Amino acid sequence: MTLQIPAINNQDSAQALDVSEAVFGQDFNETLVHQLVIKYLSAARAGTKGQKNRAAVSGGGAKPFRQKGTGRARAGTTRSPVWRTGGVTFAAQPRSFDQKLNKKMYKVGIRSIFSELLRQGRLAVCNDITPATPKTKDFLSKIKGIDAKRLLVVADDLNENLILAARNIPYIAVVTPSSVDPVSLVSADKVIATATALKQIEERLA
Template sequence: MDLAVIGSGQTLSVSDAVFGREFSEDLVHQVVVAYRNAGRAGTKAQKSRSDMSGTTKKFKKQKGGGARHGDYRAPIFVGGGVTFAARPRSFAQKVNRKMYRAAISAILSELARQDRLKIVDAFVVDEPRTKAFVAKLADLGVSRPLIVTEDASESLYLAARNVPYAEVRDVQGLDPVALVGAEYVVITTDAVKKIEEWLA
């Protein structure tokens, strides 16, 4: 299939396997959830009754004082242990490489079908100034964009750093959450070739 290159009047021939794949909502959802879960720390920890420090001495007589209790570490007391206390754990979900790459291809294909995938020859900012970056976005007519380049320059990163609705990534840093969250995805022609090598 061919995609139009903005500003040049030419088209770029791309792989149907990468940019013409059928969209699978179930697959994309599974990969996005797994990616987000992999970023969770999972370090939450609470102390149960058995983890609490303190004496286990019976603090009052057995009869005549209401409820019977052996020690103050019981969960019903302030400062006592937590019932069903949280433990450190991993939230990671297994997603094999084939599924991950298929999900990336499905997202890119759906973006292309919805005309939210913009191909440009290059996306270069001469100096690290936010004003220049915003002006370039205005020329493209895109909102909330994800800019994907083969090897993003430092000037481009610095120029985009202060724009809360825009994000710059190189091909190595591309992930499903960034693609799904962007209104438009602007990709350079060199980055397209690199993505095809990665996902082919």
């Protein structure tokens, strides 16, 4: 069975595109989509925070003073966390925040997002999104009439004119089918894609 993705209503509008219900007609799996978004955001974390524990700080090779008779608490090393020059207790170490998610779950999650976008009328197809010149006003004329605070454009080819024309618009992001991510899809008010790009997405998620 097939579904239809509507076209945007402007001079560059394509015909409504027939797509597979197996990819764009899935039920919305909120739990899986949430897991997918958390995995993507976690993988983006640097995880480079690092502190020195008592084994990593320099010094402390000899007992700082004799055991008794000084009136001070006994100490065996200057690397103890209670000393000013000592190591940090439970020191943070560089780590990866990435979470495991197999390819099958990833595909199902992305299908679920695209299906929900289509159901909510937030997904549309456009025949040609690339402006003739690298000017922002030419690109804005391509998407004239689209009311969206956050717009995601999926193009089958990142033409230089498209990149240069769209980069100065803060609420618009331009990606290719291979670089579509769950966070961008979920946060976009409207997703516009070329027919070729949608077919590439359909093949990848089939």
